[in-house]
Amino acid sequence: MVRSDIFSQAQGGNPDAIATLMNHSLQRKQVTVRAALQAGCLTILATSREGPDATFMANFVRRGLDRLRPQQVDRVVIRGYALGGVSSLWTAEYDPRRNAPLEIISNPNETASTTRQPTTRPPLSGLSKTGGLSETGGSPKTEATSLRQRRSTTSRPATSRTATSRFAKAPRFAQQLLTGLAAIVFVALSVATVVLAFQVKQLTARFTEISLYQIQFLGDLLRGVEASEVFNVVVFAILGLGLGLATLLVPRDLGIRVNATVGLLALPAILSISSTIRYESWLDEFARAEELTTEQAIAQTDIYLQDKVDRTGALGFYLHTAKYPGLPTTQIQMERIDSLESQAADRLENILTPLPFSLDLPQVFAICMWGIRIFYFLLSLLTAIGNFAQGVRWADRLGQRADWQDVQADES
Numbered sequence: 001m002v003r004s005d006i007f008s009q010a011q012g013g014n015p016d017a018i019a020t021l022m023n024h025s026l027q028r029k030q031v032t033v034r035a036a037l038q039a040g041c042l043t044i045l046a047t048s049r050e051g052p053d054a055t056f057m058a059n060f061v062r063r064g065l066d067r068l069r070p071q072q073v074d075r076v077v078i079r080g081y082a083l084g085g086v087s088s089l090w091t092a093e094y095d096p097r098r099n100a101p102l103e104i105i106s107n108p109n110e111t112a113s114t115t116r117q118p119t120t121r122p123p124l125s126g127l128s129k130t131g132g133l134s135e136t137g138g139s140p141k142t143e144a145t146s147l148r149q150r151r152s153t154t155s156r157p158a159t160s161r162t163a164t165s166r167f168a169k170a171p172r173f174a175q176q177l178l179t180g181l182a183a184i185v186f187v188a189l190s191v192a193t194v195v196l197a198f199q200v201k202q203l204t205a206r207f208t209e210i211s212l213y214q215i216q217f218l219g220d221l222l223r224g225v226e227a228s229e230v231f232n233v234v235v236f237a238i239l240g241l242g243l244g245l246a247t248l249l250v251p252r253d254l255g256i257r258v259n260a261t262v263g264l265l266a267l268p269a270i271l272s273i274s275s276t277i278r279y280e281s282w283l284d285e286f287a288r289a290e291e292l293t294t295e296q297a298i299a300q301t302d303i304y305l306q307d308k309v310d311r312t313g314a315l316g317f318y319l320h321t322a323k324y325p326g327l328p329t330t331q332i333q334m335e336r337i338d339s340l341e342s343q344a345a346d347r348l349e350n351i352l353t354p355l356p357f358s359l360d361l362p363q364v365f366a367i368c369m370w371g372i373r374i375f376y377f378l379l380s381l382l383t384a385i386g387n388f389a390q391g392v393r394w395a396d397r398l399g400q401r402a403d404w405q406d407v408q409a410d411e412s
Helices: 004-011 015-025 054-068 140-154 161-210 218-224 227-249 252-290 294-309 313-321 331-351 361-398 405-411
Strands: 032-038 041-048 075-082 090-094 103-106
Touching (some): 015 032, 015 054, 294 313
């Protein structure tokens, strides 16, 4: 666990604390970092067995420093070393005060035949007593001049100026194209995940309606406890995992915010599917029993629902099933429903006569049903959240995303 005082020191610009936070996040990458600060220049040396990846390391440092915002840092220089290497494999620098792209320069002097030294730390001959860190032992100003000189020699091949400009623009265009394609795939995958969750929910709801709920005696019990909602564990596991994995294709924070919102919006819509399917099944059964068209059945049932719960349609059906256990399937049953419920209440009251208080049957049933529905809602919500977090973790592993957010989470 990283101590809070180290995090505070890193925010104050302490290079040792900054290196500690980086090393904490880079353990699984087997990358070791050392840092020094001199005259506003933060220099970071990153070492691994074969040398850290330049793009990954530069973006990792930039994301972390953007969140950390250390004081006294006006410029950042990053160098990558292979374990035991004499000189750096690459150098990257940027100004943290500007939103300028990172500049990464490969070192042409470092080859695969570089002599290896029996050491586990990068060469630090330029580490001064004041905390400055330079590969040549010079000041940050001298180091910046040397870096610009190397950039000019490595970025000017013996070709025409037009050819140089064309090749310089190609990687940026390719990167923009890949970013756009990734965003499109992200949206498509997120939409496909929501659609799949809807389809699975409809399948399980129809299965319980035409099979489990039709079992004699047991079916009424299963319908009373809304047994179809048990399958929500599978439905929302699919939803959470799919939305979490989709964040691999876009920036992590943006993907989490967008898909978390999508999941929360989809949750109530998916939960309403079971009640909607039951409502449609009730309408079909009533229409067949009374030999009515669907429109006529809707009109007749709306009159009944309006009288019982002051609502019509699917919403009225949802509120009715939370308060009254019976569903009339003929016009005669609708007319006699009040007397039947009154008889059932009288029988229950006779059974519970020894109790010192009276019970209202619709209220008792409503309390039980809303309790069951709240339980299923919380189960679905927790399932979606847990699997969404798991999907994001899998995306982190697949994309090899190392983020300082893990370190900041430790602070809390």
